[in-house]
Amino acid sequence: MIPRDVExxxxxxxxxxxxxxxxxxxxxxxYVAQQALSRDVRRLETALGAGLFVRTTRAVExxxxxxRLLPLARRVLAAHEELAAAFACAGPRPLLVDLNTDGPSxxxxxxxxxxxxxxxxxxxxxxxxxxxxxxxEVAAGRLDVSFGYADGLDPALRARLAHRPVRYEPLxxxxxxxxxxxxxxxxxxxxxxxxxxYAGAGNPRTLEWTGLARELLEARGIxxxxxxxVAMGKDEFRRVMAxxxxxxxxxxxxxxxxxxxxxxxxxxxxxSPLSMVWRRGFGHPGLDALHRAAAALGAERGWLDVxxxxxxxxxxxxxxxxx
Numbered sequence: 001m002i003p004r005d006v007e008x009x010x011x012x013x014x015x016x017x018x019x020x021x022x023x024x025x026x027x028x029x030x031y032v033a034q035q036a037l038s039r040d041v042r043r044l045e046t047a048l049g050a051g052l053f054v055r056t057t058r059a060v061e062x063x064x065x066x067x068r069l070l071p072l073a074r075r076v077l078a079a080h081e082e083l084a085a086a087f088a089c090a091g092p093r094p095l096l097v098d099l100n101t102d103g104p105s106x107x108x109x110x111x112x113x114x115x116x117x118x119x120x121x122x123x124x125x126x127x128x129x130x131x132x133x134x135x136x137e138v139a140a141g142r143l144d145v146s147f148g149y150a151d152g153l154d155p156a157l158r159a160r161l162a163h164r165p166v167r168y169e170p171l172x173x174x175x176x177x178x179x180x181x182x183x184x185x186x187x188x189x190x191x192x193x194x195x196x197x198y199a200g201a202g203n204p205r206t207l208e209w210t211g212l213a214r215e216l217l218e219a220r221g222i223x224x225x226x227x228x229x230v231a232m233g234k235d236e237f238r239r240v241m242a243x244x245x246x247x248x249x250x251x252x253x254x255x256x257x258x259x260x261x262x263x264x265x266x267x268x269x270x271x272s273p274l275s276m277v278w279r280r281g282f283g284h285p286g287l288d289a290l291h292r293a294a295a296a297l298g299a300e301r302g303w304l305d306v307x308x309x310x311x312x313x314x315x316x317x318x319x320x321x322x323x
Contacts, residue, residue, distance in 0.1 A: 008080050010044040011073040013037050018070050021060045078281030094122035095286030098134045098146035102127045103255035106167050107147035110293045118289035130205030150275040151315040152208030162280050166294045167303035168271035172264045174248040188267040193221040198246040202227020213249050268311040
């Protein structure tokens, strides 16, 4: 007989192993000891009267029963999260929202509007500096929401997440004072030919951003600047960039820094697709408020309009980046 009181913890452990196909990685993801996770999986197998995994010294694979259970377990856990989220704002559970940076940004604007729409919810800002890192934290349950170029994530990670487009962000270039292009009101992309532009190369947290920059720049003979020390916070970033004096690829909302000038890029206007990212099946009143805020702001400000003579990455255009 199928038990009616299977603990969510057992199902959560099963899903983690099924997605990682590795007990050690699954245990690290859940912050439990590997022995405890193995014990929970055996308890679930005993309760269901079915083997869920084939274990060898080299690999872990799902059995047919495991394959059958996986979508059911995900639905049960999603319903469990929805039940808990229904009371989240009445208790201590805040929604953890990564804004990537502590400066001005589209994500911050969305968060501030969501706080207005749901004043009884606690939406806590975090600043993880890079969607590649933050998305893994979201998938593991250590963050709830982040923002960035979702199509630039590893497909296996993206498959565990849901996302909605929020804005096509125009890009700009941050130039050291005295740079020959700093006197221009806007900088044509081709004018950067021969330059080495910094776009986070070597930073494992920002692989999606570096990938977008490579697609945009290298086809135009614009090199990516070599890795620089990873700087946390605008003061450290300004100090490191002042030493390298490379132009920096940024969004038009990027904070102004002493010793630098920011100029929009044109001909074409490059657009970075910003999405809101959360765990599949996750529910929370604060997440609902973020959705309403993103929709309202997008409609008010034309955030998802695509201007003429613009560039977007190939993942959105179905071919070489273009309008």
